[in-house]
Amino acid sequence: MRLKDIFTSAIFLKSIFALSLFILVIISAISYKHNSSLTRAKEDLIHSYSVRNELELLHSYMKDAETGQRGFIISNDSSFLAPYLGARKNVNRSFFILKKLAVNNKKQQINLDTLYDLVNLKFLYLAKTLNAVSETKTIDSATTLNLLQGKMVMDRIRGRINTMIEIEKIDLKNKQERMESAISFTPLFTFLLLIFSLFVFIASYIKINNNIMVLEDSNAQLMLSTASIRHAEKIGNFSTWHWDLTTNEITFSENQKALLGVETNAPLKIAQFLSFVHPDDKHLIEEGTKKVLMHKLTSSSFFRIIRKDGKIRYFKSIGKIVTDQSGKKILIGINTDITEQHLESLSLEERNKELEQSNKELASFNYVASHDLQEPLRIIQTYISRIEEKEIDTLTSTGQDYFERIKSSANRMQILINDLLLFSRTNKFEKVVEATSLNELLENALIELSPTIEDKNATIEHDELPELKVVPFQMQQLFINLLNNSLKYSKKGVAPVIKIKCELVFAQDVPELKADPLKQFFKITFTDNGLGFEQQYADNIFVLFKRLHHKNEYPGTGIGLSICKKIAENHSGFIRALGIPDEGATFTLYLPYLS
Amino acid sequence: MQTDPIYVLLADDDVDDRLFFKEAFEEIKIKTEVQIVKDGMELMNHLCKPGINLPHILFLDLNMPRKTGMECLVEIKTMEQFKDIAIVIYSTSASEQDIEQTFVNGANVYIKKPNDFNTLKKILSEVITINWQYHTSGLDRDNFLLSL
Numbered sequence: 142m143r144l145k146d147i148f149t150s151a152i153f154l155k156s157i158f159a160l161s162l163f164i165l166v167i168i169s170a171i172s173y174k175h176n177s178s179l180t181r182a183k184e185d186l187i188h189s190y191s192v193r194n195e196l197e198l199l200h201s202y203m204k205d206a207e208t209g210q211r212g213f214i215i216s217n218d219s220s221f222l223a224p225y226l227g228a229r230k231n232v233n234r235s236f237f238i239l240k241k242l243a244v245n246n247k248k249q250q251i252n253l254d255t256l257y258d259l260v261n262l263k264f265l266y267l268a269k270t271l272n273a274v275s276e277t278k279t280i281d282s283a284t285t286l287n288l289l290q291g292k293m294v295m296d297r298i299r300g301r302i303n304t305m306i307e308i309e310k311i312d313l314k315n316k317q318e319r320m321e322s323a324i325s326f327t328p329l330f331t332f333l334l335l336i337f338s339l340f341v342f343i344a345s346y347i348k349i350n351n352n353i354m355v356l357e358d359s360n361a362q363l364m365l366s367t368a369s370i371r372h373a374e375k376i377g378n379f380s381t382w383h384w385d386l387t388t389n390e391i392t393f394s395e396n397q398k399a400l401l402g403v404e405t406n407a408p409l410k411i412a413q414f415l416s417f418v419h420p421d422d423k424h425l426i427e428e429g430t431k432k433v434l435m436h437k438l439t440s441s442s443f444f445r446i447i448r449k450d451g452k453i454r455y456f457k458s459i460g461k462i463v464t465d466q467s468g469k470k471i472l473i474g475i476n477t478d479i480t481e482q483h484l485e486s487l488s489l490e491e492r493n494k495e496l497e498q499s500n501k502e503l504a505s506f507n508y509v510a511s512h513d514l515q516e517p518l519r520i521i522q523t524y525i526s527r528i529e530e531k532e533i534d535t536l537t538s539t540g541q542d543y544f545e546r547i548k549s550s551a552n553r554m555q556i557l558i559n560d561l562l563l564f565s566r567t568n569k570f571e572k573v574v575e576a577t578s579l580n581e582l583l584e585n586a587l588i589e590l591s592p593t594i595e596d597k598n599a600t601i602e603h604d605e606l607p608e609l610k611v612v613p614f615q616m617q618q619l620f621i622n623l624l625n626n627s628l629k630y631s632k633k634g635v636a637p638v639i640k641i642k643c644e645l646v647f648a649q650d651v652p653e654l655k656a657d658p659l660k661q662f663f664k665i666t667f668t669d670n671g672l673g674f675e676q677q678y679a680d681n682i683f684v685l686f687k688r689l690h691h692k693n694e695y696p697g698t699g700i701g702l703s704i705c706k707k708i709a710e711n712h713s714g715f716i717r718a719l720g721i722p723d724e725g726a727t728f729t730l731y732l733p734y735l736s
Numbered sequence: 737m738q739t740d741p742i743y744v745l746l747a748d749d750d751v752d753d754r755l756f757f758k759e760a761f762e763e764i765k766i767k768t769e770v771q772i773v774k775d776g777m778e779l780m781n782h783l784c785k786p787g788i789n790l791p792h793i794l795f796l797d798l799n800m801p802r803k804t805g806m807e808c809l810v811e812i813k814t815m816e817q818f819k820d821i822a823i824v825i826y827s828t829s830a831s832e833q834d835i836e837q838t839f840v841n842g843a844n845v846y847i848k849k850p851n852d853f854n855t856l857k858k859i860l861s862e863v864i865t866i867n868w869q870y871h872t873s874g875l876d877r878d879n880f881l882l883s884l
Contacts, residue, residue, distance in 0.1 A: 516828050520752045522851040527759075530853065555851065 266291035603641035674720035745791035776803025
């Protein structure tokens with residue numbers, strides 16, 4: 142999965158929400174902890190102040206009691222004793238409160254116990270002194286000792302209370318410090334978390350917003366392509382369908398109904414569709430379906446439909462299995478009404494067959510005709526040779542002359558038939574092409590023509606020719622015929638010079654080859670210094686039996702160059718002639734270069 | 737001089753060709769005994785007659801009614817008793833297909849009927865004097881088609 146896919150996947154969005162939720166829970170937990178810490182700190186503070194306050198109260202009660210006692214001793218007035226008398230009750234209440242406050246503090250409990258003992262001792266001394274003074278009305282030495290001891294106890298009480306207050310203070314301070322250190326990082330942490338979650342939320346928002354925009358875009362495009370498909374289906378005479386292999390449900394596109402000639406708003410059911418299939422072709426659909434299901438490949442079936450109006454239409458159905466995002470396998474396909482194409486191709490096939498047949502007949506007629514013509518001709522020629530050998534002397538000179546004419550006509554006929562045979566042989570392209578050196582073929586042609594070349598004292602110069610895929614005997618025949626033509630139509634008294642040149646050209650440089658400008662052709666030119674011809678006959682000389690000269694001047698059948706043209710065309714090439722009367726002719730052969 | 741005549745058999749449906757063939761052998765100065773049949777059916781009947789001298793060389797035209805030369809060739813080559821007969825195809829056709837097929841089917845030499853009597857004589861005497869031992873043992877596609 143690519144990075145981009147990860148960012149756009151639904152899982153990614155879900156993870157972001159899970160993360161945000163998790164962060165929120167953490168923030169809540171931290172806030173709760175923070176708050177409860179603050180509450181506890183406040184409680185600790187109150188507790189500490191309560192303890193101190195109560196201890197101060199206790200101290201002042203004790204001082205009140207002592208002051209009251211002193212006032213009574215000095216003035217002997219019992220009204221001074223009121224604070225002393227109330228003190229005991231107050232002190233006890235204070236102790237009760239302090240006990241409750243110190244319930245979680247062992248040290249303070251011990252201190253409190255000690256303090257309680259000291260307070261009791263103090264009260265004991267106070268009571269002793271008070272009793273002695275009430276009885277004697279004077280202060281004796283024992284009372285003085287009592288007072289002294291009472292004062293010492295009082296000092297210890299004060300000391301103890303101060304100690305306790307001090308402990309309470311330190312305790313509070315420790316607790317405050319601990320709490321502060323515990324919650325000091327919370328605001329920053331919470332803030333960072335908030336910022337982070339805010340960032341995540343904004344990112345998700347942008348992402349979702351983008352997704353929605355993409356979705357809207359896709360929706361618009363989907364609508365457009367749906368409309369296009371509908372349009373295309375109508376124009377192209379096809380319908381689409383998909384077959385959910387899990388639920389075994391087949392859905393056809395709207396146009397299927399039109400193709401069947403049905404007019405209804407209800408969706409088309411498969412059974413309904415199958416009822417239109419030609420009874421003889423129902424098995425074809427089954428087979429096609431089986432094939433695509435078995436081999437998991439694209440499969441096509443070809444069947445007929447009997448439309449609602451009774452007309453038979455030819456359909457082609459192509460199916461393919463696809464897997465959707467949820468891994469569901471769906472067979473999707475196209476039904477095309479190919480009636481027109483089918484009928485057209487049928488008639489084309491028919492015509493092709495006819496053409497092929499007539500071509501074959503023509504070729505075989507040509508071959509058989511020239512072949513069978515040979516037989517009687519050969520008999521005639523053999524009889525001619527018999528008469529020439531044995532009976533010629535018995536003829537009159539006129540008879541001998543006629544006989545000579547019969548002989549030359551028969552020979553001419555034989556040349557014609559041979560050439561015709563050669564021509565009909567080039568008709569068939571059943572010979573396989575093979576990579577052949579044109580050089581070698583040209584050399585062979587030169588050897589074949591060597592008697593004429595020597596006879597005419599001809600010079601033939603040629604470039605190095607390439608190796609090409611050709612039918613060797615045909616290409617050699619082409620060379621022979623072209624050279625023969627040049628040798629035959631040479632100027633009287635001038636030794637023929639034939640120059641053969643070869644170059645590779647692009648089709649765009651050849652006016653006749655505009656079709657495929659980048660194709661390359663070998664351009665082989667045969668230039669002679671012979672009789673040449675008027676350019677207006679340039680095309681005529683390649684036509685079968687067409688000749689520019691009288692047969693008495695230059696013997697020939699008018700087939701040689703037609704054979705050249707045919708062979709060039711057999712090799713997907715062509716040949717052109719350029720003539721200048723009394724200067725010479727140039728034959729240009731173009732052969733495709735197949736790399 | 738050889739004493740035993742060479743038995744030559746021709747199967748050809750063309751009356752003129754039969755005439756030329758006979759006359760040619762009459763003029764060739766080699767002791768031969770020429771027999772002629774008019775088509776493939778007659779040829780097979782003749783060969784299967786008991787007590788006849790089997791030909792040394794059989795000249796077989798290809799294009800014959802009832803049974804073609806090609807059919808005769810295939811048939812003769814399947815029969816053990818005819819294994820020593822040298823078979824010369826003697827036809828107007830010189831098509832590659834015919835030459836190829838007769839060669840494959842075991843013919844020894846292929847002659848294209850010439851247009852001229854003298855050539856015919858030459859080519860027939862050439863065939864008669866072939867060293868058949870050599871020619872039958874080393875079948876060679878290149879000199880299968882005999883030309884002068």
